[in-house]
Amino acid sequence: MKLxxxxxxxxxxxxxxxxxxxxxxxxxxxxxxxAATVMAGQAGYADEAYMxxxxxxxxxxxxxxxxxxxxxxxxxxxxxxxxYVRRQPVVSVILERLPNTLLLxxxxxxxxxxxxxxxxxxxxxxxxxxxxxxxxxxAMLFYAVPQFWLGMMMVLVFAVWFHxxxxxxxxxxxxxxxxxxxxxxxxxxxxLPGVTLALYFLASYARLTRTAMIDxxxxxxxxxxxxxxxxxxxxxxxxxxxxxxxxxxxxAGLQASLLVGGSVLxxxxxxxxxxxxxxxxxxWSRDNPxxxxxxxxxxxxxxxxxxxxxxxxxxxxxxVELGR
Amino acid sequence: xxFARRFFxxxxxxFGFAVFLVVVAIALAAPFLFARGPLxxxxxxxxxxxxxxxxxxSDVIGRDMAVGLAYGARISLLVGIASTxxxxxxxxxxxxxxxxxxxxxxxxxxxxxxxxxIIPTFVLLMVLVxxxxxxxxxxxxxxxLITWPQVARVxxxxxxxxxxxxxxxxxxxxxxxDVRIIVTQILPNALPxxxxxxxxxxGNAILTESALSFLGLGDPNLMSWGSMIGGSRVAMWVAWxxxxxxxxxxxITVLALNFIGDGLNDALNPRRRG
Numbered sequence: 001m002k003l004x005x006x007x008x009x010x011x012x013x014x015x016x017x018x019x020x021x022x023x024x025x026x027x028x029x030x031x032x033x034x035a036a037t038v039m040a041g042q043a044g045y046a047d048e049a050y051m052x053x054x055x056x057x058x059x060x061x062x063x064x065x066x067x068x069x070x071x072x073x074x075x076x077x078x079x080x081x082x083x084y085v086r087r088q089p090v091v092s093v094i095l096e097r098l099p100n101t102l103l104l105x106x107x108x109x110x111x112x113x114x115x116x117x118x119x120x121x122x123x124x125x126x127x128x129x130x131x132x133x134x135x136x137x138x139a140m141l142f143y144a145v146p147q148f149w150l151g152m153m154m155v156l157v158f159a160v161w162f163h164x165x166x167x168x169x170x171x172x173x174x175x176x177x178x179x180x181x182x183x184x185x186x187x188x189x190x191x192l193p194g195v196t197l198a199l200y201f202l203a204s205y206a207r208l209t210r211t212a213m214i215d216x217x218x219x220x221x222x223x224x225x226x227x228x229x230x231x232x233x234x235x236x237x238x239x240x241x242x243x244x245x246x247x248x249x250x251x252a253g254l255q256a257s258l259l260v261g262g263s264v265l266x267x268x269x270x271x272x273x274x275x276x277x278x279x280x281x282x283x284w285s286r287d288n289p290x291x292x293x294x295x296x297x298x299x300x301x302x303x304x305x306x307x308x309x310x311x312x313x314x315x316x317x318x319x320v321e322l323g324r
Numbered sequence: 325x326x327f328a329r330r331f332f333x334x335x336x337x338x339f340g341f342a343v344f345l346v347v348v349a350i351a352l353a354a355p356f357l358f359a360r361g362p363l364x365x366x367x368x369x370x371x372x373x374x375x376x377x378x379x380x381x382s383d384v385i386g387r388d389m390a391v392g393l394a395y396g397a398r399i400s401l402l403v404g405i406a407s408t409x410x411x412x413x414x415x416x417x418x419x420x421x422x423x424x425x426x427x428x429x430x431x432x433x434x435x436x437x438x439x440x441x442i443i444p445t446f447v448l449l450m451v452l453v454x455x456x457x458x459x460x461x462x463x464x465x466x467x468x469l470i471t472w473p474q475v476a477r478v479x480x481x482x483x484x485x486x487x488x489x490x491x492x493x494x495x496x497x498x499x500x501x502d503v504r505i506i507v508t509q510i511l512p513n514a515l516p517x518x519x520x521x522x523x524x525x526x527g528n529a530i531l532t533e534s535a536l537s538f539l540g541l542g543d544p545n546l547m548s549w550g551s552m553i554g555g556s557r558v559a560m561w562v563a564w565x566x567x568x569x570x571x572x573x574x575x576i577t578v579l580a581l582n583f584i585g586d587g588l589n590d591a592l593n594p595r596r597r598g
Contacts, residue, residue: 146534146535152553258446286454291451294447299448
C-alpha cells in the first residue's frame with residue numbers, strides 16, 4: 001500500500017519537527033545565563049527587581065516543563081522569538097532572505113545532478129578507462145577541498161585574474177535594471193556561488209551514477225534488451241540510465257542537509273544575501289534567537305524536502321512497500 | 325599477506341601515510357622551528373613568499389605566514405583527532421549496546437541516527453559552538469556531537485551480524501558475561517570497518533573545523549588554517565598567497581587522510597576491493 005507508506009512518512013516528518021523544537025529548547029538552556037541576563041546586558045543596567053520583572057514577564061521563573069510547553073506552543077504558532085539586534089520577529093527576518101537561498105540551492109542541485117549524471121554515465125560506459133579514472137580522481141579531490149576555499153579560488157581565477165564574472169552579491173549594486181536585463185544580471189551573479197556549491201555534489205552524483213549504472217548493466221532485463229536487437233545507445237539510455245537514476249532521488253534527499261551547510265559557507269564567500277550570510281551576522285552580533293531560528297527553519301525545510309524525495313521514490317520504484 | 329604489507333603495497337596509501345607523517349612532524353616541531361609564535365608581527369604586511377626571511381610571505385598585518393601554517397597544523401590535527409576519538413567513544417558505547425541487545429534501545433538509536441542524517445548538522449554545529457562560546461574545546465565537543473551517529477551506525481550493524489555467530493554462542497555457553505563477550509569476543513571482530521570509518525572522519529573533522537574558523541567560530545587566540553583564510557578575505561585581491569597557501573595545506577592533509585582511509589579499507593577487506 002503506497003498510501004500507508006506515505007502516511008507513515010508524514011508521521012515521521014511531524015516527529016522530526018517535534019524533535020527539532022525539543023532540541024532547540026535544550027540548546028537555549030545550554031547558554032550560560034538566561035534571556036533576562038542578555039536583555040539586562042543590552043539595556044546596560046539591572047538590579048534585582050528589574051531582573052525579577054524580566055524573568056516574570058518572559059516566564060523564566062516557571063518550572064522547566066511549563067517553560068517547555070510554552071516554547072512549543074509559541075513555535076507551533078510560527079513565533080520564533082524576536083531578533084535581539086534587528087528588533088523584528090525572527091520569522092520575518094528569515095522569510096525575507098529565504099527565497100535567495102532557495103534560488104541558489106535549486107540552481108546548485110540542478111547543476112550537480114545534470115553534470116554528475118552526465119559524467120557518471122560517461123565513466124560507466126567504459127569502466128577502467130582514462131575517463132573513468134578521471135571521474136574517480138576528481139571526486140577524491142573534491143572530497144578534500146573546503147567549499148569556502150574553493151569559492152575563493154573561483155573568485156581569484158574568474159573574477160580577479162580574468163574578469164569574467166562578478167565576484168559577489170546577487171546583482172550589480174546601484175544599477176536600476178528591470179525585467180529580463182535584471183534577470184540576466186542575477187543569473188550572472190549566481191554562476192560562481194552556484195557552481196562552487198554544486199561541485200562537491202556533482203562529484204558524488206557522478207560516482208553514484210557510475211556505480212548504479214554498472215550494477216544495472218549486469219541485470220537480466222538489460223541482456224534481454226540487447227538480445228531484442230536494440231542499439232547500445234538505446235540500451236544505455238532507456239534501460240540502464242533510467243533504472244540507475246532511481247537511487248539518485250533518495251540520495252538527493254539525503255544530501256539536502258549537506259547542501260544547506262555548504263550554502264551557509266558559500267553564501268558568505270560570495271556575499272549572497274541569503275540565510276547563510278544571515279547566520280554569519282547572527283553569530284557576530286550574538287543574536288541567539290535569530291541563529292536558533294535559522295536552525296529550526298532549515299531543519300524543517302530539509303525534512304520536508306526528504307519527505308518529498310521519499311514519496312517521489314516510492315512512486316517511481318514499484319518495489320517500495322510499507323515499511324523498509 | 326599481512327595487513328601492513330597489503331597497506332603499503334598501495335601507492336596512494338603510502339603517499340598518504342608519508343604526507344601525514346610530514347604534517348605531524350611539522351605540527352610537533354613548530355615551537356622549535358620558529359623562535360616567535362604565530363601571532364607576533366615580524367615585518368611589513370603582505371610581503372610575497374620568498375621575501376628575506378619569509379618563506380611563505382606575510383599576512384594582512386605582517387605576521388609570518390610560514391609560522392601560521394605550521395601552528396595551524398597543530399590545531400587541525402588536534403581538533404580532527406580529538407573530535408574523532410570522542411565520536412568513536414560515544415558511537416562504540418551506544419552502537420554496541422544497541423546492536424547487542426536490540427529491542428527498543430536499538431529502535432531509539434536508529435531513530436536518533438536518522439534524525440542526525442536529516443537535520444542540517446553544520447547549522448546545528450554553528451549554534452552549538454556559538455552558544456558554548458568559540459574555543460578549541462567547543463569545536464571538539466561540537467564536531468563529536470554531530471558525527472558520532474556515523475560510528476554508531478557502523479558499530480551497531482557489525483554487532484547485529486556478529487552477535488548470533490557460533491563463537492559468540494560458545495562464549496555464552498561457557499558462562500561469559502555480556503560485557504566480557506562484547507569487549508573480548510565481538511569488538512575485535514567488528515574493528516575493521518570501525519577503523520576505516522574513523523580514519524575518514526578525521527579528514528572530515530579537519531574540513532569542518534576549518535569552516536568554523538573561517539566563519540570566526542574558532543578560538544580567537546589561536547592561529548588555524550581556517551582562520552588564516554577567513555582573515556585573508558580582505559587581501560585576496562592583491563596577495564593571493566594569504567588565501568591559497570592555508571587552503572592548500574588543508575587540501576593536502578585531508579587528501580592524505582582519505583588516501584590512508586582507502587588504503588586501510590582495501591587492506592582490511594582484501595576480498596572486497598573497489
